[in-house]
Amino acid sequence: MAESGMDPEIFDQFLDQLQRYVRERLIPAEKEVIEHDRIPAAILDEMRNMGLFGLSIPVEYGGAGLNMQQYARVIHVMGYAAPAYRSIFSINIGMFSSALKNGGTEAQKAEWWPRVAAGEIACFGLTEPGSGSDSAGLQTTAKPDPSGNGWILNGTKRYITNAPSAKVALIMARTNKDNLPKNTHVSAFIVPMDAPGVSTGTPDKKMGQSGAHIADIMLDDVHLPGEALLGGETGKGFRFAMMSLDNGRISVGAMAAGLARRALDSAIRYANERKAFGEPIANFQLIQQMLAESEMEIYAAECMMDDVTARADRGENVLRKAAAFKVFASEMCGRVVDRVVQVYGGAGYLAEYDAERFYRDARIFRIYEGTTQILLLQIAKHMLREWKEEQR
Known part of the structure; x- marks a missing residue:
């Protein structure tokens, strides 16, 4: 079923407004974000008022109702500024909202969609100290509460984006001690972060992406009512999580393309300002080669983004193509960003210049929401499965 999204003319006006906001407000505030390792409260309030926390949530639940193509274009525009700005609302409109859409009950949607659309920050708890890509190694447990129809959760989640500031988490937990086919031993739970027994660790110090926080979530005998189980059924949590990861991977791909565009624009400006041998280094052909190669690759990624999101809006299964785009x-x-550092030369290695920050900020894109290596295996697995089916 195709998703219509926001009226195209209204969306284009919104996107124009967002581009101005990014350049006139968010980019000038980057120095403060980096210095204090947080997004200023005033900017968070502005982002809530602009509706950024509810972009993909249906209008009837307080969101903007964007389709996937519009959602990706917004992330691409936001990607031009520091990654922390996207990170703070990306789980709301990405994996959390997608999991609710795909697997939530009507009561769960009615309770949580308006809250996250209004700006209550969400997080997504799948990764653990001993398991990331390997869901069979997941150790967090959810056992029936002997005193009623609820659940008791125990375990630890690691590297959870927005955990220190989140109001709600979607937590993957074992509801069966055995590893069952198709990961039906894993279920998903909506966990208020102020529930007794929920705590977060100290935010981790990272290579880059200042202002975007990750931390452990500890679950110590957390009692939840029965309605906390996503969809009201056990054994479906992993499927909901994987379906929502398509959304997350498209978001990361769009962000990466936006940051690459920002970095290239920075390199073009620097190459025209920096002089060597009596002329701008932009006149040197090997500098031009690095700029041209970057432009071609960014253009290819932007085309992939438009294609995969159009397919998603037509209702196609985009698991393979979303993985390909993200990779x-x-x-x-x-x-x-590596070329941009090279264009800057020695200055590119100094924290005084943006090139060094772009280089550090970009590195995580190849790791979270599925490492490049895991996604390559997933793409190949689906290709080979389709080939075998075609031979029958």
Whole structure:
């Protein structure tokens, strides 16, 4: 079923407004974000008022009702500014909202969609100290509460984006001690972060992406009512999580393309200002080669973004193409920021210049929401499965 999204003319006006906001408000505030490792409260309030926390949530629940193509274009525009700005609302409109859409009950949607659309920050708890890509290694447990129809959760989640500031988490937990086919031993739970027994660790110090926080979530005999189980059924949590990861991977790909575009624009400006041998280094052909190669790769990623999101809006299964887009865009961004450091030369290695920050900020794109290596295996697995089915 195709998703219509926001009226195209209204959306274009919103996007124009957002581009101005990014350049006139968010980019000038980056120095403060980096210095204090947080987004200023005033900017968070502005982002809530602009509706950024509810972009993909249906209008009837307080959101903007964007389709996937519009959602990705917004993330691409936001990607031009520091990654922390996207990170703070990306789980709301990405994996959390998508999981609710795909697997939530009507009561769960009615309770949580308006809250996250209004700006209550969400997080997504799948990764653990001993398991990331390997869901069979997941150790967090959810056992029936002997005193009623609820659940008791125990375990630890690791590297959870927005955990220190989140009001709600979607937590994956074992509801069966055995590893069952198709990961039906894993279920999803909506967990208020102020529930007794929920705590978060100290935010981790990271290579880059200042202002975007990750931390552990500890679950110590957390009692939840029965309605906390996503969809009201056990054994479906992993499927809901994987379906929502398509959304997350598209978001990361769009962000990577946006950051690559920002980095390239920075390199073009620097190459025209920096002089060597009596002329701007932009006149040197090997500098031009690095700029041109970056432009080609960014353009290719932007085309992939438009294609995969259009397919998603038509109702196609985009698991393979979303993975392909995420891999290409994240690897592309790594190559672009590396070239940008090279264009800057010695200055590119100094924290005084943006190139050094772009380089550090980009590195995580190839790791979270599925590492490049895991996604390559997933793409190949689906290709081979389709080939075998075609031979029957």
